[in-house]
Amino acid sequence: MECVFCKIAKKEFPCYKVYEDKNFLAFLDIRPLNKGHTLVIPKKHYRWIWDVEEIALYFKVVKKVANAIRKAFKTEWVVSLIIGEAVPHAHVWLVPRFENDGHPKGWLDINNVKKISEKEMREIADNIKKYL
Amino acid sequence: MECVFCKIAKKEFPCYKVYEDKNFLAFLDIRPLNKGHTLVIPKKHYRWIWDVEEIALYFKVVKKVANAIRKAFKTEWVVSLIIGEAVPHAHVWLVPRFENDGHPKGWLDINNVKKISEKEMREIADNIKKYL
Numbered sequence: 001m002e003c004v005f006c007k008i009a010k011k012e013f014p015c016y017k018v019y020e021d022k023n024f025l026a027f028l029d030i031r032p033l034n035k036g037h038t039l040v041i042p043k044k045h046y047r048w049i050w051d052v053e054e055i056a057l058y059f060k061v062v063k064k065v066a067n068a069i070r071k072a073f074k075t076e077w078v079v080s081l082i083i084g085e086a087v088p089h090a091h092v093w094l095v096p097r098f099e100n101d102g103h104p105k106g107w108l109d110i111n112n113v114k115k116i117s118e119k120e121m122r123e124i125a126d127n128i129k130k131y132l
Numbered sequence: 133m134e135c136v137f138c139k140i141a142k143k144e145f146p147c148y149k150v151y152e153d154k155n156f157l158a159f160l161d162i163r164p165l166n167k168g169h170t171l172v173i174p175k176k177h178y179r180w181i182w183d184v185e186e187i188a189l190y191f192k193v194v195k196k197v198a199n200a201i202r203k204a205f206k207t208e209w210v211v212s213l214i215i216g217e218a219v220p221h222a223h224v225w226l227v228p229r230f231e232n233d234g235h236p237k238g239w240l241d242i243n244n245v246k247k248i249s250e251k252e253m254r255e256i257a258d259n260i261k262k263y264l
Contacts, residue, residue: 050195050198055192056189056191059187059191060187066182077180077216080181081212082211083238105217107242110238
């Protein structure tokens, strides 16, 4: 079966889109560790992030999206994780942190997934997009 | 007290150096989650990574170091975390992963810090440097 992120990049699967350009796409994670948890992916398939050729361009986009999340959620603090195991397509996690967000100090609880309605997911994506 | 990473960047504190250029420095984490766990920092002080002006250059260096770690440890799989809480100076973690390395699937156990002698830390840094 084809990679799920390739399908999202080709619009064959839906997503709560936050940002898109020729090479990259950012959308909300459907298992958010906090409101605003966003994935940034290259549209081209790479198994591992350290193989992405356009790495400089990629992290310009990641920074742009991270700063939009900071403004949308009024927090300085956006952590990033690049694990690459759950979906074998290069991706960067951006997770805004808040006081008393249920995650431990200096770390994230991977099982602390927030329940957010579809309506609110759309509102969150729209809110981040305002700053992009 | 001045920031510890600024002191390392200014050579006022020692480190197991892996890479250095005009703007960036990479060195081994002294609380390694695996052998080869490396930090990449901008020499200039930034509190948060998403404020780093030279973000494109920064992640070119991060990619270069990540790929050297892959070669040095013969693993494809180098995860990256950007948390920013423990030391208030922008930094990127690079942690190579291995089969049966004591970390959970798709995640890291923050308390699983490996004991590595000073001699071996120097050998690890030298080994990574060979590929840079």
